[in-house]
Amino acid sequence: MSLAPASVSASLQQGASYRFTETATISGDASVVGFVSIVDQGGAIESGSDLQQVGSGSYSVGFVTRSDLGVGEHKGSLALKLCSNSSCGTVYARASLPYDFTVLPAPSVSGISPATAYAGGPAFRLTVNGANFASNSQVTWNGQSRLTTYVSSSQVTAEIGANDIAASGTYAVGITGSVSSVNFTVQNPSLSALSPNSATAGGAAFTLSVSGSGFSSSSIVLWNGSPRSTSFVSASQLSANIAQADIATGGTVNVSVNNGSGASSNAAIFAVNNPVPVLASASPSSVTAGSAAFILTVSGSAFEPSSVVQWNGSARPTTYLSATSLSAQIAAGDVADGTMAAVTVLSPAPGGGSSAALAVTVNNSVPHLTTINASSAAAGCGDFTLYVIGSSFVPSSSVSWNGSARPTSFVSPKVLAAQVSAADIASAGTASVKVSSPLPAGGVSSAANFTITSTVPVTTDAVSYLVNPAHTGEALTSCPLKMPDSPAWTKTFGIAPSYPLVAEGHVFVVADQLLYALDGDSGEDVWSPVISNGDGPAYENGTIFEVGNAACCSGGVMLAFDAATGALRWTGAMPYQYVFDAAATARNGLVYTSAAGSGGTVYALRESDGSLAWAAGVAGGDNSTPAVTDSGLYVAYPCQAYDFDPTTGGLVWYHGGGCDGGGGGVAVVGSVGAVMPDGFGSYAGDYLDSGTGALINTYFSETPPALSGKYGYMVKSGSIQKVNLSTNALAWSFSGDGQLAAAPVLVNQVMFAVSTNGNLYAVDTTTGQQLWDTHLSNGTEPGIGWGHGFGPAMTAGDNLLVVPNGNALTAFRIAAPH
Numbered sequence: 001m002s003l004a005p006a007s008v009s010a011s012l013q014q015g016a017s018y019r020f021t022e023t024a025t026i027s028g029d030a031s032v033v034g035f036v037s038i039v040d041q042g043g044a045i046e047s048g049s050d051l052q053q054v055g056s057g058s059y060s061v062g063f064v065t066r067s068d069l070g071v072g073e074h075k076g077s078l079a080l081k082l083c084s085n086s087s088c089g090t091v092y093a094r095a096s097l098p099y100d101f102t103v104l105p106a107p108s109v110s111g112i113s114p115a116t117a118y119a120g121g122p123a124f125r126l127t128v129n130g131a132n133f134a135s136n137s138q139v140t141w142n143g144q145s146r147l148t149t150y151v152s153s154s155q156v157t158a159e160i161g162a163n164d165i166a167a168s169g170t171y172a173v174g175i176t177g178s179v180s181s182v183n184f185t186v187q188n189p190s191l192s193a194l195s196p197n198s199a200t201a202g203g204a205a206f207t208l209s210v211s212g213s214g215f216s217s218s219s220i221v222l223w224n225g226s227p228r229s230t231s232f233v234s235a236s237q238l239s240a241n242i243a244q245a246d247i248a249t250g251g252t253v254n255v256s257v258n259n260g261s262g263a264s265s266n267a268a269i270f271a272v273n274n275p276v277p278v279l280a281s282a283s284p285s286s287v288t289a290g291s292a293a294f295i296l297t298v299s300g301s302a303f304e305p306s307s308v309v310q311w312n313g314s315a316r317p318t319t320y321l322s323a324t325s326l327s328a329q330i331a332a333g334d335v336a337d338g339t340m341a342a343v344t345v346l347s348p349a350p351g352g353g354s355s356a357a358l359a360v361t362v363n364n365s366v367p368h369l370t371t372i373n374a375s376s377a378a379a380g381c382g383d384f385t386l387y388v389i390g391s392s393f394v395p396s397s398s399v400s401w402n403g404s405a406r407p408t409s410f411v412s413p414k415v416l417a418a419q420v421s422a423a424d425i426a427s428a429g430t431a432s433v434k435v436s437s438p439l440p441a442g443g444v445s446s447a448a449n450f451t452i453t454s455t456v457p458v459t460t461d462a463v464s465y466l467v468n469p470a471h472t473g474e475a476l477t478s479c480p481l482k483m484p485d486s487p488a489w490t491k492t493f494g495i496a497p498s499y500p501l502v503a504e505g506h507v508f509v510v511a512d513q514l515l516y517a518l519d520g521d522s523g524e525d526v527w528s529p530v531i532s533n534g535d536g537p538a539y540e541n542g543t544i545f546e547v548g549n550a551a552c553c554s555g556g557v558m559l560a561f562d563a564a565t566g567a568l569r570w571t572g573a574m575p576y577q578y579v580f581d582a583a584a585t586a587r588n589g590l591v592y593t594s595a596a597g598s599g600g601t602v603y604a605l606r607e608s609d610g611s612l613a614w615a616a617g618v619a620g621g622d623n624s625t626p627a628v629t630d631s632g633l634y635v636a637y638p639c640q641a642y643d644f645d646p647t648t649g650g651l652v653w654y655h656g657g658g659c660d661g662g663g664g665g666v667a668v669v670g671s672v673g674a675v676m677p678d679g680f681g682s683y684a685g686d687y688l689d690s691g692t693g694a695l696i697n698t699y700f701s702e703t704p705p706a707l708s709g710k711y712g713y714m715v716k717s718g719s720i721q722k723v724n725l726s727t728n729a730l731a732w733s734f735s736g737d738g739q740l741a742a743a744p745v746l747v748n749q750v751m752f753a754v755s756t757n758g759n760l761y762a763v764d765t766t767t768g769q770q771l772w773d774t775h776l777s778n779g780t781e782p783g784i785g786w787g788h789g790f791g792p793a794m795t796a797g798d799n800l801l802v803v804p805n806g807n808a809l810t811a812f813r814i815a816a817p818h
Contacts, residue, residue: 001026001082001093009100011153013107013134015177017046018065024082025058026093033092035083036061042076044069044101065101074101104153107132107175109182116185118214119168120259126158126184128173138176141184145176168263189214189257189265198271200351201250201304202323208270210238210257218260224253250274250304252350273351275302279358282343286361289338289394289437290413296328297321298345300355307347310354312339315346336413337394338364338440364442365392367435373749373764373771374480376451379428381479382816387771388416388435389764390445397437401450405436415769417483428454456818462502462797463539465790466704466743469587469628470669473706473713474746475796477815481750483762483772488800488813489523491516496781497809499790502797503539504563509809510535515544515561520800523811527566534559536583536625536790538591543569543607545584545591556580556595558605572610574603582664583625583790590646592628594635596621596662602635602642604649614649618642624664625790627674632690634667634674641667641676641686643693653693655686666790670707673725675699687712687725697726703782706744706751708765713744713751720744720753722768732768736761741782747796747814754780754794754803778806 004023012018026033036051036059043066050062059082078097084090109130117124126146128139131154138145139158146158156175164171168188174181191212199206208228210221217232221240229241238257246253254267279300287294296316298309305320309328317329326345334341342357373387386406388399395410399418407419416435424431429452435445459478466473493511501508506526507518513533517526534546534557542564548557548571558572574580577595585592590613594602600621604613620637627634633646639657644650657678665677665685673696677685684700699705701714712725718738722731734740739755746752750771751763758776763769780803781792794803799815 001080001095003080003095003097007098007100010102010136011134012065012069012101012103013132013137013175013177014069014071014103014105015067016134016136017067018101018134018136020063022061022063022097023054023058024061024080024093024095026082027057032084032090033059033082035086035088037081037083037088038063039079040076041079042074042099044074044076044099045078069101069103071103071105074103075099104132104134107134107137107178108180109173109175109178112173112182112184115182116187117165118216118259119165119186119188119263120216120218121162121165121214122216123162124160126160126173128156128158128175128182129154130175130178133175140172140174140176140181142171143174166263187214188263189219189259191255191257191265191268194255194268194270197268198273198350199247201247201272201274203244203247205244206242208240208242208255210240210255211236212257212265214259214265215257216259220258220260222254222256222258222264225256227258247272250306250347250351271350274304274306274347274349274353275351276353277302277304277307277345277347277355279343279345279355282358282360284360286363287335289335289362289364290392291332291335293332294330296330296343296360298326298328298343298358299324300345302347303345304347304352307345310344310346312341313344335362337396338362338438338442340440361440363440364394364396364437366441366443367392367394367397367437367445369433369435369445369448371764371766372433372448372450373766375449376453377425377480378456378478378818379425379452379454380422380456381425381818382422382482384420384480384482384815386418386420386433386450386480387411387764388418388433388448389414389767389769390435392437393435394437397435400434400436402431403434411771412769414767415764415771417771420480425452428452459799459815459817460797461539462500462795462802464501464585465499465536465538465583465625465666466668466706466793467745467795467797469538469585471625471627471666471704472668472670472708472746473704473743474708477748477799478818479799479815481748481762481815484812484814486774488521488811490777490808490810491518491523492808494807496792496807497804498535498537499793499804500795500802500809501537501539501544502795502800502802504542505798506563507800507802507809507811508537508539508544508563510537510546515546515566517563517566518809520798520811523809530561530566530568532559532561536593538584538586539563540586540591541589541607543586545586545607547580547582547584547593554578558584558591558593558603558610560591560607560610570610572605572612574601574605574612574615576601576615577621579622581622585626585628587628587646588630592626592633592646594618594621594624594626594664600637602626602633602644602649604633604646616644616649616651619660620662620664622662622664625666627667627669629669629690632669634669634676634690635664636667636676636678636685637664638662639678641674641678641688641693643674643690655688655693655695657686666704668704668707670709670712670725672710675701675705675707675712675725697728699723699725699728702741703743706746708746713746715741715743720751720763722765734761734763734768734770736770736773742780743793745794745796745801747801752794752796752801754805756780756782758805760803776803776805776810778808780805
């Protein structure tokens with residue numbers, strides 16, 4: 001048997017096996033050879049082998065060296081026998097194969113060539129340099145073997161496929177058995193320059209030249225991420241076709257190169273420059289100050305979809321109509337005041353810029369003065385706020401006093417607030433009040449006269465529920481009102497306080513059956529709170545009166561406290577009844593209330609000692625705090641209205657409506673008639689002649705209205721309506737925030753209204769125009785309805801407006817004393 005090769009020698013890499021194949025040729029019939037027996041005389045070969053017939057009498061025998069051979073030379077020989085079977089019962093041929101293997105130390109890699117490639121490039125051959133390479137060494141690419149060719153112990157080559165460099169990154173190149181590796185860098189293509197690098201929006205199509213490195217025939221130019229038709233010029237240059245539509249609109253474009261395998265270059269910026277717009281005209285070219293919002297159309301050239309119309313330098317919502325036309329939304333606030341507004345068109349960068357300006361004239365109207373909120377004052381009063389009411393007012397309008405401008409605040413197109421100084425009303429006389437609006441256009445209004453008198457009006461106190469014993473909610477100050485910027489003070493209690501009284505420079509209020517006296521200027525306690533066990537206070541002649549709580553069936557009491565000290569003056573008995581749920585009312589030396597239990601009773605006690613002056617029976621008796629004038633005492637129950645002589649208790653008149661029942665309501669008596677609620681669960685009722693009880697009209701209000709002259713100020717569905725009580729004709733309606741639910745208060749020519757949201761408003765009683773507003777820390781309670789004798793309510797007296805809100809009482813100084 002002959003072997004080819006006749007001997008084997010090789011350099012081996014430590015730790016790796018080496019496979020080699022021998023061709024064994026024998027003469028004669030060898031068709032029955034089925035096994036090769038090997039005896040290793042040297043210990044370098046793994047046990048076992050493979051045998052394969054490759055021709056007549058020719059066999060291929062494979063061998064593998066041991067992988068644990070130590071460094072150095074390993075010599076030996078293999079004794080081979082070709083046998084018929086594994087027991088070698090028949091041996092057909094024998095041979096000996098000398099071997100000489102040199103195991104080299106662990107290989108190391110010192111360098112590679114090339115060391116970089118561009119992502120998406122073609123396959124290539126990598127040369128790896130180092131030491132101790134062996135014929136069985138394999139190049140690894142990120143740990144995976146690649147087809148390797150042994151050149152020498154210091155160099156091998158490997159085949160690197162296109163897939164190996166499809167993505168950018170760093171790849172480790174090593175040799176099997178080596179502990180070292182060298183990094184191969186796969187770079188994305190690089191873009192360095194564009195030519196041209198800008199164009200004008202709306203220009204023609206063009207060819208873009210892209211310079212850089214790492215380009216290939218599969219490279220594609222991307223325009224904002226979208227491919228464009230690309231021609232390969234060289235590895236450092238491409239050209240791309242850019243369409244007219246690609247530069248139709250100004251802006252910046254990201255240009256990059258993709259090598260077709262997902263590898264993209266850095267981006268370069270291509271500028272599509274907007275042209276400078278040209279403005280030729282604007283329509284309309286003039287408007288009236290105070291007009292509603294409108295659409296302004298501008299014409300010119302070189303407009304872009306991104307162009308914006310500017311009004312006095314501020315952008316306005318703009319619609320692109322064409323390259324020669326834009327429209328813009330101009331708000332009402334832009335034309336609230338007269339001005340020459342500068343209109344321009346701005347196109348953004350790149351390129352772009354602002355057009356020259358065109359003027360749109362905002363003409364002021366001639367102001368119209370209808371009325372002034374205060375038409376007179378006593379000489380010697382202090383500074384005050386004069387509210388001028390009319391129309392066509394603008395923020396630049398000014399109020400003049402005898403021809404001299406006064407500091408003026410714009411409240412609304414119908415209201416201006418002017419500050420009048422004490423010097424302006426130091427002496428009796430007449431002042432001429434006018435409103436002027438400046439150019440463009442504008443003009444001067446007609447005059448209203450303001451009278452300065454030598455007579456000082458009376459400032460009223462708040463002495464009862466709803467301000468006064470008649471419950472009209474009306475108060476007066478000796479000097480005109482000056483609306484404050486902030487409250488004078490706020491006092492917080494443990495629970496919600498009752499309605500306040502204002503007298504003797506103090507504010508009196510009951511909270512949790514404690515009677516408080518607060519300083520009107522500071523809100524500080526004047527004397528320590530007094531346990532009163534009562535509620536529903538009234539004031540007259542230095543005394544605070546309260547209705548005391550009564551036990552069932554034992555009658556009630558009236559309590560009298562010294563307003564200066566809080567000391568209890570007397571306790572007066574009120575027999576017959578035990579449901580005392582109406583407040584006290586004091587007038588002309590007597591204090592009144594009503595009660596129920598067994599029928600109903602109206603009581604009058606002497607203020608001097610609490611003795612009972614008189615008592616009168618009524619049908620009902622509960623929930624109706626008496627309204628008292630000099631000539632009458634009025635209470636109202638379901639379909640029952642009474643007027644008693646306040647001094648004697650004699651019945652003056654009775655008005656019946658054909659029904660009866662429990663509950664009652666607070667009567668309000670004005671200068672003409674009496675508002676007498678008579679419904680079940682509703683505050684609606686009759687408007688009666690206060691002298692005769694004759695029916696004048698019916699009315700509707702959700703809470704006791706305020707009365708002044710022939711008008712009532714009715715709470716209805718979150719608004720307050722000024723209504724002619726005799727005809728129900730509506731003079732005006734004021735809604736505020738739509739949550740007005742408490743009885744209003746009237747002071748001079750101003751109605752104060754408060755909402756459950758805590759918003760407080762001042763409204764002109766003649767026109768219904770809002771003059772002023774502020775916000776309280778807490779919301780307020782709705783006003784009382786049917787079946788309540790009293791409840792929290794704001795009041796006005798001694799130049800103060802006092803408002804219960806939540807658990808607090810807040811006071812505003814609304815006028816200066818004379």
